[in-house]
Amino acid sequence: MPGYRLTIAYDGTDFHGWQKQEPPDAPPLRTVQAVVEHAIRTVVREPVLLSGASRTDSGVHAEGQVGFFRSTLDLPPERMIRAINSRLPADVLVRAILPERDDFDPVSEAIEKHYRYRLVHSISRGAHRPLFDRNITAAIAYPLDAAPMHRAARDFVGTHDFASCTRLHHGREHTVRTVTACTVRLPDPGDPCRIDIDVCGGGFLYNMVRIIAGTLIEVGRGAREPTDIPQMLAMKDRRAAGPTAPPEGLCLMSIRYGGSAHAENPACIG
Amino acid sequence: MPGYRLTIAYDGTDFHGWQKQEPPDAPPLRTVQAVVEHAIRTVVREPVLLSGASRTDSGVHAEGQVGFFRSTLDLPPERMIRAINSRLPADVLVRAILPERDDFDPVSEAIEKHYRYRLVHSISRGAHRPLFDRNITAAIAYPLDAAPMHRAARDFVGTHDFASCTRLHHGREHTVRTVTACTVRLPDPGDPCRIDIDVCGGGFLYNMVRIIAGTLIEVGRGAREPTDIPQMLAMKDRRAAGPTAPPEGLCLMSIRYGGSAHAENPACIG
Numbered sequence: 001m002p003g004y005r006l007t008i009a010y011d012g013t014d015f016h017g018w019q020k021q022e023p024p025d026a027p028p029l030r031t032v033q034a035v036v037e038h039a040i041r042t043v044v045r046e047p048v049l050l051s052g053a054s055r056t057d058s059g060v061h062a063e064g065q066v067g068f069f070r071s072t073l074d075l076p077p078e079r080m081i082r083a084i085n086s087r088l089p090a091d092v093l094v095r096a097i098l099p100e101r102d103d104f105d106p107v108s109e110a111i112e113k114h115y116r117y118r119l120v121h122s123i124s125r126g127a128h129r130p131l132f133d134r135n136i137t138a139a140i141a142y143p144l145d146a147a148p149m150h151r152a153a154r155d156f157v158g159t160h161d162f163a164s165c166t167r168l169h170h171g172r173e174h175t176v177r178t179v180t181a182c183t184v185r186l187p188d189p190g191d192p193c194r195i196d197i198d199v200c201g202g203g204f205l206y207n208m209v210r211i212i213a214g215t216l217i218e219v220g221r222g223a224r225e226p227t228d229i230p231q232m233l234a235m236k237d238r239r240a241a242g243p244t245a246p247p248e249g250l251c252l253m254s255i256r257y258g259g260s261a262h263a264e265n266p267a268c269i270g
Numbered sequence: 271m272p273g274y275r276l277t278i279a280y281d282g283t284d285f286h287g288w289q290k291q292e293p294p295d296a297p298p299l300r301t302v303q304a305v306v307e308h309a310i311r312t313v314v315r316e317p318v319l320l321s322g323a324s325r326t327d328s329g330v331h332a333e334g335q336v337g338f339f340r341s342t343l344d345l346p347p348e349r350m351i352r353a354i355n356s357r358l359p360a361d362v363l364v365r366a367i368l369p370e371r372d373d374f375d376p377v378s379e380a381i382e383k384h385y386r387y388r389l390v391h392s393i394s395r396g397a398h399r400p401l402f403d404r405n406i407t408a409a410i411a412y413p414l415d416a417a418p419m420h421r422a423a424r425d426f427v428g429t430h431d432f433a434s435c436t437r438l439h440h441g442r443e444h445t446v447r448t449v450t451a452c453t454v455r456l457p458d459p460g461d462p463c464r465i466d467i468d469v470c471g472g473g474f475l476y477n478m479v480r481i482i483a484g485t486l487i488e489v490g491r492g493a494r495e496p497t498d499i500p501q502m503l504a505m506k507d508r509r510a511a512g513p514t515a516p517p518e519g520l521c522l523m524s525i526r527y528g529g530s531a532h533a534e535n536p537a538c539i540g
Contacts, residue, residue, distance in 0.1 A: 009401050061402075085399065093401050129355065131279050131363050132331075132406055 002074045005100035006067040008036060008052075010092040013135045013248070017058040018065065032056075032092055036067065039087040043080070044071040053106040053255050054113060057207075059247030061136050064095075064114075064254035068106045112180060112256040113204065117197040117213040117249045118187075119144075121220070128193045137194075138249030144220030146195055150184040152219040153197070155229035156212055157182050163236035165212055166205035167244075175236075178202045184216060195220075198253075207244050215242035272344045275370035276337040278306060278322075280362040283405045283518070287328040288335065302326075302362055306337065309357040313350070314341040323376040323525050324383060327477075329517030331406055334365070334384075334524035338376045382450060382526040383474065387467040387483040387519045388457075389414075391490070398463045407464075408519030414490030416465050420454040422489045423467070425499035426482055427452050433506035435482055436475035437514075445506075448472045454486060465490075468523075477514050485512035 016029040020037070028034060037050040053066040075083070077097040084094050118137045120130050121144040130137040156179050163175040181200040188194045197216055199209050215232065218224040224242065232240045286299040290307070298304060307320040323336040345353075347367040354364050390400050391410040400407040426449050433445040451470040458464045467486060469479050485502065488494040494512065502510045 011402055082395065086394075090399075090404050091401070093399055124356075125352065129360075129363055131361070132281055133402070134360055136402055 001070045001072055001102050003068065003070050003100040003102040003104055004077070004080060005098045005104060005106070006036075006050075006069075006094050007096040008032070008065040008067050008092065009063050009095050010061060010065070011135055012056060012059050012061040014091055015058065017060065018052050018054065018056045018062075032062075032065070033067075035089065035092060036084075036094070037069075039084050040069055040071075042087050043083040044073040044075075046072060051106055053110050054252055056250075056252055057247055060250045060252070061248075062252040065252055066106045066110070066255045066257075068100060068104050070102055106255075109257055110203070110255050111258060112200055112202055114198065114200045114253040114255075115204070115209045116251050116253050117199070117209065117245060118251065119195050119197075119213075119217070119245075119249050120191075120193050121195065122193045128191070135248060136251060138246050140217060142221055143193075144195060144217065145222070146184055146186060146220065148222075148226035149195070149197075149216045149220040151226040152216055152224075152229050153182040153184045155227075155233075156199070160233050161236055162205055162208055162233065164233055164238060164241045165208045165215070166238070167207050168238050175205060177205060177208070182212070210245045210247065210250055211238075211241050211243075213245035213249065217245060218242040271340045271342055271372050273338065273340050273370040273372040273374055274347070274350060275368045275374060275376070276306075276320075276339075276364050277366040278302070278335040278337050278362065279333050279365050280331060280335070281405055282326060282329050282331040284361055285328065287330070288322050288324065288326045288332075302332075302335070303337075305359065305362060306354075306364070307339075309354050310339055310341075312357055313353040314343040314345075316342060321376055323380050324522055326522055327517055327520075330520045330522070331518075332522040335522055336376045336380070336525045336527075338370060338374050340372050376525075379527055380473070380525050381528060382470055382472055384468065384470045384523040384525075385474070385479045386521050386523050387469070387479065387515060388521065389465050389467075389483075389487070389515075389519050390461075390463050391465065392463045398461070405518060406521060408516050410487060412491055413463075414465060414487065415492070416454055416456060416490065418492075418496035419465070419467075419486045419490040421496040422486055422494075422499050423452040423454045425497075425503075426469070430503050431506055432475055432478055432503065434503055434508060434511045435478045435485070436508070437477050438508050445475060447475060447478070452482070480515045480517065480520055481508075481511050481513075483515035483519065487515060488512040 010032050016031050018032045020033045021029040040048050048069045050067050050069045081094050081097045121140040123129050123139045124141040159178040161175050162177050179201040183198045187196045197213050219226050280302050286301050288302045290303045291299040310318050318339045320337050320339045351364050351367045389408040389410050391414040393399050393409045394411040429448040431445050432447050449471040453468045457466045467483050489496050
């Protein structure tokens, strides 16, 4: 049965995250998985199951989520993408479709994921609040200093126990993960109040990128020393890290697979 | 009485244009003028009248609309901007406030306005539909060729009778206007399906920029010769021009005044 690998982009603002949620006593929630799966079904005219590489949270965005489905319908990818996109709402879009092995698993075969956290700071000082990109940028009221944030970020890189950087009762047995890159930069030379935090790694715990961002924001406002990260990680305690940064700043940029061209932002591949 | 000049940015998607509209038999419409004027009144605690340089249509955006009001309250501009912005909704923002003469008229004193029309074409072919910028970009189904559009654009420059480029029964006695710049360019080297049309001029007729854009789109799809513009203008007939392009692609970028620093995009000042 032909397999199809999809690169999916979405504005997560009006979605309850990626994963299908069908409460027994209420209507199904609007999720990306449900909406895209429904569009695929109307194209292939048979039941399909769309799996996804990453269960992004409510309000989190994607440029390069990866999905996979099988169908008895053998359609050229360029016709398949056109048919699916014509059935999708304005806030979600299939950017690419590739033929794929029918036993492909987008979760276990992912080699590296790249997340970006976008923020604008010093909002309360004046006129820097995000406007046209307000859905995909977190607004921080107070000023941040990017230099100590950049210093602190490098201590997240490596293989560590990230138990401090996930929510309590996360249900995962192992909390050791490998971060391959973690950088803080000013994306717009004309706007010193914009900061992008890029985090790449083989896999992430629940809320891990948003807690890394929240901890770096504490460093940027001077509430935490830039050399504090190793000790924070060593405590293996959620309370040692900063708060979970709000979802609207987070975007799943790309996912790399073996021999794949799905690394859409090679600059961040560690 | 102190005067204040404001640079105002807004996402026009959810506004019924700039100008206050208070139908006698219905609730007032949500317009930019009404929303910003209301925020100013709650700051200065007295009646104010906010005038604006340009009556942008429903759905049209602005980076650099210019507004003006007088108040007995003499507040430093940096405190005024902070107070007003803290009372504005997410889709409108005051970017700058300057002290101004109390008899300033933002309409008659404007020297030059810069509009940008943003579009993405070839939507029906695949995955190029605008996503995160869908509010501020027009989506054109068919492919466009930018080269003949660029050729045609230069024939709009100059002082012409633009009667062909405004709606019938426009109510203006004089339809001669001066366009100082009109260019077609690809803003993103990585995305050949994006086109920006920049138009600058001393003043514009109703719908004029959107009709210029709609005419250039006809040239881009091959439905009109690139050398057709002078004859189209000479006909002084609305039916000789192309259709009015949709509002979401249009943005008022900046307005230039004598000796002012409000020219936010000097690249387009003719």
